[in-house]
Amino acid sequence: KKYVYRFGGGQAEGNKDMRELLGGKGANLAEMSAIGLPVPPGFTITTEACAYYHEHNGKWPEGLEEEVRAGVRHIEQLMEAGFGDPNNPLLVSVRSGAALSMPGMMDTVLNLGINDRVVEGLARRTGNERFAYDAYRRFIDMFGDVVMGVHHEHFEAVLAALKKEKGVSEDTELDAEALKELVRRYKEVYRQHTGSLFPEDPYEQLYRAINAVFESWNSERAIKYRQIHKIRGLLGTAVNVQAMVFGNMGERSGTGVCFTRNPATGENELYGEFLINAQGEDVVAGIRTPKSISEMKQVMPELYEQLVRLARQLEEHYKNMQDIEFTVQEGRLFILQTRNGKRTGVAAVKIAVDMVDEGLVDPKTAVRDLVEPAHLDQLLHPRFKSETAYKDRVIGRGLPASPGAAVGQVVFTAEDAEAWRAQGKRVILVRIETSPEDVGGMHAAEGILTSRGGMTSHAAVVARGWGKPCVAGCGDIVIDYSTKTFRAGNVVVKEGDWISINGSTGEVILGQEALVEPSLSGDFARFMEWVDQFRTLGVRTNADTPQDARKAVEFGAEGIGLCRTEHMFFEGDRILAMREMILATTLEERRAALAKLLPYQKEDFRGIFREMAGKPVTIRLLDPPLHEFLPHDEKEQQELAQQLGIPVETVRTKVEALKEFNPMLGHRGCRLGITYPEITEMQTRAILEAALELKQEGVDVRPEIMVPLVGTREELEHQRRVIEETAQKVFAEKGDRIDFLVGTMIEVPRAALLADQIAEVAEFFSFGTNDLTQLTFGYSRDDAGKFLPYYVEQKILKDDPFQTLDQEGVGQLVQIGTERGRKTRPSLKVGICGEHGGDPASVAFCYKVGLDYVSCSPFRVPIARLAAAQAHL
């Protein structure tokens, strides 16, 4: 088995597609070398060797040592120098690098191969004694710190003492003699802390450094990093051994890092930093302040031009914006690393569009590789003008529950939010937690801040649905409703005070930050046009109001996959009619109350149908337990009793009677329509009358009526009968008819398993994966916050299944349901609605199992479109 891959001299044994085996750094060093870029020669030890090392208690696999020695000879030949040869010394760096970029692993060791005799040779060859001893003392420090765990500060202390003795303040003021003395003292530090002499043998230095890189793969911080970033299934880290080039050889040398384009704006210009007369670690260590790369243009114009050409060449080769590390040794430029550069959403889209215009990539490549779904999320919401300017005004930090930035005056109740909004004020609604009764105020607010609750709390889910910024579970703030204030540390914020929240980072900021609005035209629009060319999976939206529907169409929704009817019942006078319906004791009373609701419902549907002209609209019949609509406190119950002219006792008894032990498993979904068919009748009538009226106006309406929470064919048959009888009545009354579909949500596991039977009655399925997840795992969504975070931390679950679809378990039900349903009815339309419809990984899964569409909240629509295209490419 081959464990070592060489590169250098215009050739390489590896290439850029071998990241798994050579790590990202190694694969790209090989690639750059092979296409003739100036890369110092070297070799890469594979991640398989690292895996072997860990599986065999720190032993090297058979043949590795031989291969490493051959690798060193390869470098020696190309550099025309000898490793450990005092007359013509070769020094190397030892660098870690896994398949994915992963800070937390071993730091690089530079200048390896130096010892007491080599340092003299180095001084002679370069004619620069000071440089040679500077390299030596840096090596002892780095080797001691990185490889042997002798903390850097022990060396620093000795250095500081020496500078004091010599009466100088800068390292650079120490002359060769002083540095010689420093080397002696550093070795003594090394001996004291390790109990052994500093290794003079270059190969011993090398082997130890290689082992230290292997070890670092399983260091605590590396393990922690992989955990946090959900990096799994990698073999280990590769080790790169590479000839040193020196940026610290004087004024014609230097080192730097740069992006081939501006990673914040996407502007096509080199962007980065540069330090003259310095070695790699100086740039990051912050010892000296680096210069902007544009200044390099002044001091080293030819080299700058060369760097620009190399940047261009790298982009042409990698078809992506690059993040590169380089060093200049006495006027010669070397590239030491390249990788795809991280960038903001704005930059990602601009770079993608520019690269297509420049002819660097075709639209297909741009869609597949240059923009991530998460990038679009940043683009669709208002942002702060500056993401850094406010850092000293951050007074708290919560969960980034719904992205975007919002600015407003603080209010503490939903009613106040609505009232202030009505006066034209901008408000941030601050609550300990929110509940369905707060939705009006939540809608009126610019943003929502809660002190309790997680990523799937009511506030978080509702806010994401609307694309409204939300910071949830901000434990840093203590809310006092009675005084209408909240406290954050020693800051007290009163009602009416201005705050800003960043829903993308979870920051809560004192005062009014400047915002910039998102732009859906220009680059974004062009990019999304390309996206749709490569997409076969449909994308619909979940929308309950005409406003949401319009927004979603703007974002490219091709229909409504889920229109919940219950939200409509909370607004204004409707809640009264709704409560009257629930409190009714006879069928007649109930019908009378429903008749009051009918015009409201019809009006809602007219508005939505109009916005969605020519596109399918799936409307779900009433779903939540009725209890949710009733007032729960004494005062409100009294008010309601008064309004309806009934004794408060009746209200209280009814509220009591409707209480359930497990409301989510209780009297809800189609169980409501079955026990009270008149509800289904009213809703069907509202839908079809609205549709017929718009048809009269020449609007193309395509209603789809969806029955929730079905578990048996008989349930759906029952509801279908009610719907069809009502339809016949409405059509007869109006003397007109319209096509519509009847289908069901698949959210009870039994329905997925018996999908073949259910499809006999259903013309479409929509997987309600929120409830399906809840019922498959048996986790109550509203209570899972107590244990899910712990489950994820303990790796009992990989992810929160309410955020990302559990493909293994719940996904199986989706697959089975789809297959069995289509067996009975090949034309069955199948979609998914619920939070997962906008999660890129879940979208890819839906594509794989052959769904017709996904449906998600309006603000996730562009994200789902891109994820769907990328799944197809």
Ligand code: ADP
């Ligand atoms: P990281 O993964 O932390 O970026 P690297 O292995 O890229 O670590 O090394 C950090 C820096 O060390 C490089 O950017 C470069 O400046 C310097 N360096 C590494 N290898 C060499 C080398 N062979 N010659 C000169 N400088 C090097």
Ligand code: MG
């Ligand atoms: Mg690097």
Ligand code: MG
């Ligand atoms: Mg449901």
